[in-house]
Amino acid sequence: MDIDVKKxxxxxxxxxxxxxxxxxxxxxxxxxxxxxxLSEVNTDGVPPTAHPHDVAMPQRADVVxxxxxxxxLQQPAPRTESGLYVVPKVLE
Amino acid sequence: MxxxxxxxxxxxxxxxxxxxxxxxxxxxxxxxxxxQTCPVCLGMPGQLPVLNDVAAKKTILTGLAINADINLExxxxxKNYFYPDLPKGYQISQFAVPIVExxxxxxxxxDGEKRLGVTRIHMEEDAGKSMHEGLDAVSHIxxxxxxxxxMEIVSEPDMRxxxxxxxxxxxxxxxxxxxxxxxxxxxxGQFRCDANVSVRQKGAPLGTRTExxxxxxxxxxxxxxxxxxxxxxxxxxxxxxxxxxxxxxxSVKNExxxxxxxxxxxxxxxxxxxxxxxxxxxxxEVDAIKAGMPELPNQLRKRFETEFGLSAYxxxxxxxxxxxxxxxxxxxxxxxxxxxQCANWLANELLGRLKELNKDISESPISAQALASLLDRxxxxxxxxxxxxxxxxxxxxxxxxxxxxxxxxGLKQVSDTGAIDAMIQEVLDANQGQVEAYKGGQDRLFGFFxxxxxxxxxxxxxxxMVNQRLKELLG
Numbered sequence: 001m002d003i004d005v006k007k008x009x010x011x012x013x014x015x016x017x018x019x020x021x022x023x024x025x026x027x028x029x030x031x032x033x034x035x036x037x038l039s040e041v042n043t044d045g046v047p048p049t050a051h052p053h054d055v056a057m058p059q060r061a062d063v064v065x066x067x068x069x070x071x072x073l074q075q076p077a078p079r080t081e082s083g084l085y086v087v088p089k090v091l092e
Numbered sequence: 093m094x095x096x097x098x099x100x101x102x103x104x105x106x107x108x109x110x111x112x113x114x115x116x117x118x119x120x121x122x123x124x125x126x127x128q129t130c131p132v133c134l135g136m137p138g139q140l141p142v143l144n145d146v147a148a149k150k151t152i153l154t155g156l157a158i159n160a161d162i163n164l165e166x167x168x169x170x171k172n173y174f175y176p177d178l179p180k181g182y183q184i185s186q187f188a189v190p191i192v193e194x195x196x197x198x199x200x201x202x203d204g205e206k207r208l209g210v211t212r213i214h215m216e217e218d219a220g221k222s223m224h225e226g227l228d229a230v231s232h233i234x235x236x237x238x239x240x241x242x243m244e245i246v247s248e249p250d251m252r253x254x255x256x257x258x259x260x261x262x263x264x265x266x267x268x269x270x271x272x273x274x275x276x277x278x279x280x281g282q283f284r285c286d287a288n289v290s291v292r293q294k295g296a297p298l299g300t301r302t303e304x305x306x307x308x309x310x311x312x313x314x315x316x317x318x319x320x321x322x323x324x325x326x327x328x329x330x331x332x333x334x335x336x337x338x339x340x341x342x343s344v345k346n347e348x349x350x351x352x353x354x355x356x357x358x359x360x361x362x363x364x365x366x367x368x369x370x371x372x373x374x375x376x377e378v379d380a381i382k383a384g385m386p387e388l389p390n391q392l393r394k395r396f397e398t399e400f401g402l403s404a405y406x407x408x409x410x411x412x413x414x415x416x417x418x419x420x421x422x423x424x425x426x427x428x429x430x431x432x433q434c435a436n437w438l439a440n441e442l443l444g445r446l447k448e449l450n451k452d453i454s455e456s457p458i459s460a461q462a463l464a465s466l467l468d469r470x471x472x473x474x475x476x477x478x479x480x481x482x483x484x485x486x487x488x489x490x491x492x493x494x495x496x497x498x499x500x501x502g503l504k505q506v507s508d509t510g511a512i513d514a515m516i517q518e519v520l521d522a523n524q525g526q527v528e529a530y531k532g533g534q535d536r537l538f539g540f541f542x543x544x545x546x547x548x549x550x551x552x553x554x555x556x557m558v559n560q561r562l563k564e565l566l567g
Contacts (some may be wrong), residue, residue, distance in 0.1 A: 011359055013174050050167045050189075050364055056372040059145035062109050065116030068127040073134060083125040085233040087176040090222060 003028045096294045097321050098301075099257045099287060100249035103264060104242050105274045106218065106282040107147050113217045113241035114141030114184065121280055125234040133217075133239030135179030140367050147241035148371060150273040151191050151215050152381050154243060157267050157388055158210050160195025162378050168215075168365040176233050177220035185244075187362045190214035191371065197267070198390065199259040200404075208260050209248030218242050243273075249288065249298070254317040258310050261285060266389045270414055284308045289320045291328070299324070300334040304348060307341055316341035319348055392417055400424060400431035409439045415454045426464030429471060437467060441484055457488050466494045474498060475505050479551050507554040512545075512561050515553060519544040520565070530566060538562070 005021040005028060016024070070083060079086040112119060115132035132139045155162050169187035192213035198205045220235035245264065251257045265283055268276045276283040285308070290301035304320060307313045319341075324334050339348040387395075389411050396407040396417075410420045423434045442463060446456060466484060469475050475483060475498060486497045498504055506512060519541060520527055530537040545558050 007359075011172075011361065048188075051366070051369040053369060055369045057143055057369045059148065060116070060142045062111050062144050062146035063116065064111050064118045066118070066128075066130040068124075070124075070126050070129070073129060073131070074126065081232065083127070083234075084223070085126070085176070085235070086230050087222075087233055088231070089224065089227070089229050090176055090231045 003032065094294050095291050095321075095325055097252055097254075097317075098249050098290045098292065098298060099251035099254070099317060100301075101247045101251070101257060101260065101288070102286040103245040103247075103261070104218075104284050104286075105245060105268060105276060107150050107215075107241040107243055108272070108274050108282075109144050109146045109150070109241055111144055112239035113144055113147050113215070114239055117239065119240050123236055126236060128236040129238065133179075134235060135181070141184060141365075143368065143371065144241060147215060148191065148373070149381055150271075151213060151243050152373065152378060153271055153385060154245070154268065154273050155192030155195060155213050156378070156382050156385060157271055158195035158197055158213075158264075160192045160210060160213065162373070163189055163191055163193060164373055164375065164378070165189070166191040166214075166371045168368045168371070169362045170365050171216075171360045171362055173360060175219065175222075176231065177222045177235070177238070179220070179235060179238060183217060183219065184365055184368070185216035185362075186214035188364070197260055197263050199256065199263055200408075201256065201259070206256070208250040208256070211246045211248050213243050213245045216242050216244055249290075254314045254321070257287065257317055258314050261310060261313065263389070266412070270386055270389055272386075278308045278310075281308055285313055287313060287317055287320075289317055289324070290334070291321060291324045299328075300336050302334065302336065303338045305338050305340055305351065309343075312341055312343050315343070315346060316348055319346070323348070386414070396420075400435070402432065402435050406432075406435045406439060409443075410435060413453070415452070419453050419456070419460050422460035423464055426461045427467045427471075430467070433467060433470075434464075437463060437484075441481060445484070445488060457491060458484075462487060462493065469494055469498065473505055473507055473554055475503055476551065476553075476555050478546075478555075479503050479505065482551075503552060505554050506549055506552050507557055509557070509561065512549075512553055512557055513565070515545050515548050516541075516558070516561055516565055519548055527566070538566075541566070 003025055005016065005025045008028075009016045009021065074080050074083075074085070077085055107113075109119060111117060112133055115130050117128045117130050117133055120128065132141060152162050166186055167189045168184050170182040171185045171187065172182045174181055190212045193211070195210040195213075196207050197210060198207050200206075218237050218240040220233055220238040223232040223234070247260065251260060265276055265278075268274050268283070274282055278284070284306055286306065287304045288301045289304060290299040292299040302320060302324070304313075304316045307316055320339070327334055338351040340351050341348045392411045393404075393407045396402045396410060397404060402410070411417050420434065420438055423438055424431045427434055442456065442458075443453070446453065463484075466480055466487065469483075470477055470480050483494060483497050483501075483503065486492070486501070487494060490497070492500075506515075523541070523544065526537050526540060530541070541562055542555070542558055545562065546553055546555065549558075
């Protein structure tokens with residue numbers, strides 16, 4: 001299986017050198033090949049599994065439970081200004 | 093060549109819940125930046141989402157209102173992309189099995205009603221807000237909106253013109269307002285639209301489409317679609333090919349431009365959200381939601397036409413909002429003799445005056461009963477329709493009742509034959525020349541005499557009697 005390692009890395013925001021990419025390509029291919037074994041199983045008429053546990057989703061009532069904890073929550077942010085997160089410029 | 097336009101619409105509509113889709117943070121609009129966030133909607137590691145049950149119920153209600161099927165089991169998926177306003181690096185959405193599938197909205201067209209298909213409605217969470225304006229090397233991020241529940245309502249590519257697209261959006265917007273499932277305030281971004289537009293020769297397979305992103309005004313959507321249609325036709329007629337891409341409408345320059353950055357991001361690598369098991373609802377729950385559905389705009393319009401004999405136009409005007417429709421029904425209940433007249437006075441006179449005051453019907457200074465009593469005074473010939481307009485002004489300004497104003501200003505209509513005859517005689521004496529001309533065959537002068545008499549009476553003469561007596565006296 002041919003895998004575009006550079007494209008996947010880019011979509012995942014992982015920086016790879018050409019050497020690393022070349023090294024990873026066969027490894028990813030072999031993993032995909034292993035997973036591909038599953039397609040040998042006949043799954044006609046078997047509904048896709050959405051979740052490993054057969055449970056229904058718990059839901060919550062629509063009631064505000066979270067106090068504002070901005071200062072504490074922004075502690076790990078590299079940079080903030082007037083309560084806003086400051087990030088490198090994103091252009092649109 | 094005869095071109096056909098094909099349009100499909102995706103509407104993102106904020107569900108009006110008190111809390112976010114998957115955490116207990118407030119959704120209040122206009123709060124201090126990042127004051128309504130928590131580890132879940134900030135995407136901190138190890139946090140688990142728990143669905144807001146009101147978000148699901150309101151989405152189901154919307155599905156029922158557009159005659160769609162409710163999937164008793166639906167699923168959530170992760171839509172992966174990187175952007176600073178999406179802290180988790182993925183958006184929780186419903187991809188493979190949405191909660192609502194199939195459905196339709198009927199729109200009025202000049203050839204009668206047209207049925208437009210709705211493919212699906214799925215739940216998802218909103219992203220935060222990024223701000224770039226006035227900033228040099230950085231952007232600012234506010235995550236109060238991150239995790240607010242949205243419905244995405246996806247139509248079939250059934251629209252054939254910008255006008256049909258707008259009719260669909262207006263109808264959908266109105267249904268959503270009637271259901272109370274969203275504030276749907278477009279200026280606040282609570283109802284925003286992506287338009288997929290392509291052109292083809294009539295009968296040919298679908299052309300390549302472009303997607304106009306994130307528009308929040310009916311006017312801009314119409315302009316953007318019309319611009320895009322012309323742009324695509326021009327490209328094809330010049331021998332070129334339309335490129336599939338996302339475009340952004342610039343409402344200042346009145347043109348759209350390509351959003352190149354979105355291109356590579358189109359590979360969303362959806363996969364089932366492992367943190368959320370399937371969402372199951374029972375038929376009984378769906379039936380209970382259905383039982384609570386209010387009367388919808390289309391039903392209300394048709395009822396106003398049949399029950400009150402209103403024109404399609406008046407019925408449409410008076411069903412724009414629930415509060416207006418209720419006001420009209422209260423008015424008719426108090427003045428049942430003439431529902432049509434009620435419609436005219438409400439739609440033309442009262443709404444016109446309220447508009448000048450920048451007020452909504454719910455802020456009207458006079459009640460439906462007060463307007464009904466004014467119409468009663470026209471019906472019993474106490475005042476003419478013309479005088480009634482002045483009385484309405486006075487009622488709105490002073491809050492006094494109709495009879496007090498009529499008494500105070502001495503506006504009681506003159507229906508006394510003797511008094512009216514005297515006024516007519518005065519007018520005829522003063523306009524001998526016109527009388528001769530009228531008798532010589534210039535029938536149109538009749539209106540002139542009516543006008544003069546009304547003027548002489550300061551508008552207080554009973555117009556029907558003036559007409560009748562004038563005819564007799566000019567004989």
